[in-house]
Amino acid sequence: MKVYIVTAKEMYDIDNYTMKKIGMDGKLLMENAGRAVSEKVERLIEKSDRICIFVGPGNNGGDGFVIARTLMNKRYDVTIVQVVPDEKITGDALYHKNVFVNYGGSILIAQQESEVHDVTVNSDVVIDAILGLGVKGDLREGLITAVEVINEVANRVISVDIPSGLPADEGMEEFTSVQADFTIVIEAPKVSAFLQHTALYYGVWDTVSIGLPLIAFQRYAKRNVWGYEQFKDCMPRRDPYSHKGDHGKGLTIGGSATMPGSIVMTAKAALRAGAGLITIGTSEKVINRIASQCIEATYFPIHEQNNHPSIPFEEFDAITIGMGMGRSGNAAALVAHVVEQTDCPLIIDADGLFHVKTDLAKLKVRKSPTIVTPHPGEMAMLLDISVKELLITPFYWSMKIAQTYNVYVVLKGKHTIITTPEGIQVVNKSGNAGLAKGGSGDVLAGILLALVMQQRSVFQALCNACFIHGKAADLLVEETHSDQDLMASDVIEGISKVYRTLS
Numbered sequence: 415m416k417v418y419i420v421t422a423k424e425m426y427d428i429d430n431y432t433m434k435k436i437g438m439d440g441k442l443l444m445e446n447a448g449r450a451v452s453e454k455v456e457r458l459i460e461k462s463d464r465i466c467i468f469v470g471p472g473n474n475g476g477d478g479f480v481i482a483r484t485l486m487n488k489r490y491d492v493t494i495v496q497v498v499p500d501e502k503i504t505g506d507a508l509y510h511k512n513v514f515v516n517y518g519g520s521i522l523i524a525q526q527e528s529e530v531h532d533v534t535v536n537s538d539v540v541i542d543a544i545l546g547l548g549v550k551g552d553l554r555e556g557l558i559t560a561v562e563v564i565n566e567v568a569n570r571v572i573s574v575d576i577p578s579g580l581p582a583d584e585g586m587e588e589f590t591s592v593q594a595d596f597t598i599v600i601e602a603p604k605v606s607a608f609l610q611h612t613a614l615y616y617g618v619w620d621t622v623s624i625g626l627p628l629i630a631f632q633r634y635a636k637r638n639v640w641g642y643e644q645f646k647d648c649m650p651r652r653d654p655y656s657h658k659g660d661h662g663k664g665l666t667i668g669g670s671a672t673m674p675g676s677i678v679m680t681a682k683a684a685l686r687a688g689a690g691l692i693t694i695g696t697s698e699k700v701i702n703r704i705a706s707q708c709i710e711a712t713y714f715p716i717h718e719q720n721n722h723p724s725i726p727f728e729e730f731d732a733i734t735i736g737m738g739m740g741r742s743g744n745a746a747a748l749v750a751h752v753v754e755q756t757d758c759p760l761i762i763d764a765d766g767l768f769h770v771k772t773d774l775a776k777l778k779v780r781k782s783p784t785i786v787t788p789h790p791g792e793m794a795m796l797l798d799i800s801v802k803e804l805l806i807t808p809f810y811w812s813m814k815i816a817q818t819y820n821v822y823v824v825l826k827g828k829h830t831i832i833t834t835p836e837g838i839q840v841v842n843k844s845g846n847a848g849l850a851k852g853g854s855g856d857v858l859a860g861i862l863l864a865l866v867m868q869q870r871s872v873f874q875a876l877c878n879a880c881f882i883h884g885k886a887a888d889l890l891v892e893e894t895h896s897d898q899d900l901m902a903s904d905v906i907e908g909i910s911k912v913y914r915t916l917s
């Protein structure tokens with residue numbers, strides 16, 4: 415199943431479409447939401463747990479009343495704490511509040527901090543239905559007290575849809591949010607579940623379906639997660655009669671006297687990921703040192719004094735440039751030359767990005783696909799902004815680079831964001847902190863090169879390459895390694911595990 419990623423506006427559009435065009439009533443959606451969340455909650459708690467459900471002024475609070483009624487009806491010990499006065503509860507939420515009361519439920523309206531404190535301390539589980547998508551500005555009094563008390567003294571916190579106070583969208587730096595242990599997300603994760611400064615507030619998250627129609631998501635949601643199903647659907651199979659030329663002849667340019675190894679890792683990863691032939695273009699002084707480390711590759715010497723080496727570009731199906739090539743004037747000239755003179759997919763990584771920064775406009779006029787693969791530091795450098803600014807709004811900035819320079823952007827990180835020049839955006843979720851080690855990016859560059867040569871859709875190739883890279887690390891950490899000892903060269907071997915078990 416495709417997991418969509420939504421902004422608050424997209425989710426409201428989907429809700430409105432469902433209510434107005436499909437004809438499902440808001441109260442019914444709230445009933446579905448509360449029931450689906452309760453089912454999931456039951457799997458996370460014990461029958462003997464004392465449950466305290468915090469409800470706020472909007473529809474998230476409305477979900478809270480349905481959850482309270484559903485659990486109470488199953489003989490769970492439930493207390494409702496309403497953190498706003500009665501008159502704030504309106505519409506569908508009021509309807510479900512009345513149903514809850516008619517069922518015999520009672521409500522504690524929290525007036526004093528001490529009351530909130532006592533009820534929280536005396537419960538085993540807090541269900542946080544204070545605020546959902548509708549949070550705006552700083553939390554007002556009453557709500558802020560509740561959030562602070564929950565964060566200070568609650569035993570376990572399960573948030574409904576989104577931790578209360580946390581913005582759904584990117585771009586917000588300051589906020590006060592519930593820190594959840596678990597978040598039960600309604601239908602689709604929000605953008606903030608994928609940002610470095612907000613994702614951790616969710617704790618572990620999972621989604622529930624409340625009956626919103628797929629056509630509404632197809633119409634309004636612009637992003638999705640790239641996972642196993644997407645990979646399996648479009649990963650090409652090797653033709654039994656294929657020959658090496660069918661799997662691409664790739665050139666990887668990089669490496670230098672002080673960084674000879676990176677280019678070897680790229681080449682090995684490309685071959686392990688299925689490339690037919692790989693040529694390493696590197697400093698002539700380096701070739702002797704590295705040739706024995708990748709005996710399957712061929713080598714093309716690059717003379718450091720010569721700015722425009724006569725590399726036979728037309729022989730190659732795709733090129734990757736930049737890994738370990740250094741920042742010399744010659745390297746800069748070589749990058750400029752490759753950008754101008756090649757007419758095949760070009761992947762620019764690492765130092766290649768540093769050099770290309772001086773004339774990004776040249777990328778726009780390339781006729782074949784250009785792919786840039788920055789980590790956050792390199793991306794911030796390309797944009798002349800701070801890493802912090804980038805990480806608060808990474809979807810926006812990825813889109814900006816992709817569309818301004820007509821390039822594919824692979825913004826690497828825990829949640830790698832892949833953006834096409836047409837504005838399609840996906841997030842790869844595979845991978846773990848074992849990859850936070852020198853050389854991981856070089857390995858990714860090799861997998862990208864191999865897949866770009868083997869898949870007709872550049873977009874699918876990029877997504878699959880990121881998935882394979884992360885999944886290789888995940889399988890290694892599950893089976894034989896840990897996220898401490900994992901090394902980039904292990905990840906190359908791990909590609910076999912992905913292919914053997916998943917494709």
Ligand SMILES: NC(=O)C1=CN([C@@H]2O[C@H](COP(=O)(O)OP(=O)(O)OC[C@H]3O[C@@H](n4cnc5c(N)ncnc54)[C@H](O)[C@@H]3O)[C@@H](O)[C@H]2O)[C@@H](O)CC1
Nearest residue numbers: 429443444472473474545546547548549550552553554575
């Ligand atoms: N059809 C729907 O719209 C559905 C919505 N659902 C739930 O409804 C939620 C969205 O509902 P709402 O749009 O009512 O949003 P909220 O439940 O987040 O509540 C918004 C209200 O909270 C108050 N508020 C906002 N910011 C505040 C602040 N800083 N301090 C104090 N009060 C503040 C405002 O009065 C605002 O009207 C979703 O997250 C989901 O949990 C579900 O019930 C399923 C169906």
Ligand SMILES: Nc1ncnc2c1ncn2[C@@H]1O[C@H](COP(=O)(O)OP(=O)(O)O)[C@@H](O)[C@H]1O
Nearest residue numbers: 789826827845846847849850852853854855856
């Ligand atoms: N904490 C993490 N969780 C998941 N993936 C990660 C993590 N840290 C790094 N990675 C992945 O590892 C790779 C690192 O690339 P990069 O920073 O260019 O490394 P290097 O330049 O050292 O080769 C990227 O694909 C990135 O997505």
Ligand SMILES: [K+]
Nearest residue numbers: 545574576578
């Ligand atoms: K919430």
